[in-house]
Amino acid sequence: MEMVDSIGASGGLGIMWKKNLVAFTCHTKMQNWMAGKVRALSLNIEFFIINVYGPIPTDKKRLVWQEIECFLNNQDEKHIIIGGDFNTILYSTDKSGGIKTIRQPQRDFANWINNNNLLEIRTEMGFHTWNNRRKGFSNIAETLDRLFLKGDLTDLKTELKTTVFLWSGYDHYSMLLELMGEAKKTGCPFKFEMMWFTHEDFLRNIQKWWKDSVFEGSKMYCLVSKLKEIKHKLLEWNKKKFKNIFEEKSRIEKEMETMNNIVMQYGMTLETYEAEKKLLCEYKGILAREEIHWKHKSRETWLEDGDKNTKFFHNNVKMKREVNKITQIINDSDQIITYQNLIAEDATKYFENILNNWDHSDLPNNRILLNNIPKLITKGDNQVLNYKITHEEVKTALAQFQGDKAPGLNGFPAGFLQKCWHMLGDEVTNALESA
Structure with missing residues (x-):
């Protein structure tokens, strides 16, 4: 010691x-x-x-x-x-x-x-x-x-x-x-669930958490730190309120089946009527959340709200996962590799070799090449781009985004800022101005 x-x-x-x-x-x-x-x-x-x-x-x-x-x-x-x-x-x-x-x-x-x-x-x-x-x-x-x-x-x-x-x-x-020994595969990144918007406490919670999170430093640092803190709060809240929607759906279906057997055997009473009504209300809420969940994952935007499209969205997600999955590759020695860990190692080595074998002596020639590329930004465009960012400009630009499309690096989609703009807008604009 x-x-x-x-x-x-x-x-x-x-x-x-x-x-x-x-x-x-x-x-x-x-x-x-x-x-x-x-x-x-x-x-x-x-x-x-x-x-x-x-x-x-x-x-x-x-x-x-x-x-x-x-x-x-x-x-x-x-x-x-x-x-x-x-x-x-x-x-x-x-x-x-x-x-x-x-x-x-x-x-x-x-x-x-x-x-x-x-x-x-x-x-x-x-x-x-x-x-x-x-x-x-x-x-x-x-x-x-x-x-x-x-x-x-x-x-x-x-x-x-x-x-x-x-x-x-x-x-x-x-x-x-x-x-813990060799690092495991990194866990899934934070993903904002659009179904959280359906809960009546969502906006109240965001307002409280945002107000309680106090940081010192630059405006951009404070904004990023607050969003990180909101992530942890949302995940904790999700476990308590939403839980696992698929497990909840299965539980409610079993309770509805039990309730149906009681009604068939003993008839409908005031107590069973109220209990069945409550279960049906919970079930409709779960189905709505399930549809929002799969729609968000499928990234489909052409369908309008109305009929239940959960199965379509689910199948769409499964098809995209199959298309994006890499099951095998052929390495430089023309060998077929099928194990996932070997695929990852070979792909990493391939790109490392490209980076390490790049001839840095061509750097001056690259600058000459860049000088010959025509300039598409005029002085007037450049002047407009350098104007001071305004609150209304950021709000207008944000409103033009599709709310449930691909999120930013922090995991929050544009829909989160659109929904919470009245609470976060000033700090977002101030952070962008200071960046």
């Missing part, structure tokens, strides 16, 4: 490891943080780890952030994991109970994360990491402990999993970061 002694009853840091699993070399020891190089022997991967214990006074926090930032700027390591007790929350939603205000330590912490391009490793279980263990209105819980990654997660070649353990008698909860 390596450690930094405490001062009185506060502070103190320690890093412990098993020699047969990990090789560790201590690099830097400071009063509130320590850093070292870790090599996981079984996984054969290396990275730096920084263990942090944030001080309570604001001025001392700033000094610690500056020390760590200076250390990061002088490192050539590809991946650095930073974690510990930062003694400050990041968002207003990180606190339960007590007064919720944006304080200077939060602003400093947010700016430090932004300046160093840190990616937070979110926990799969648990949320708050500190609790004062008091009763009723006096109870306060906060997220003071976090884990961050500096570097590209896709290049780490391992899957990271963070868990918050159950309370073990202390005011802080323990956190576990696991390296």
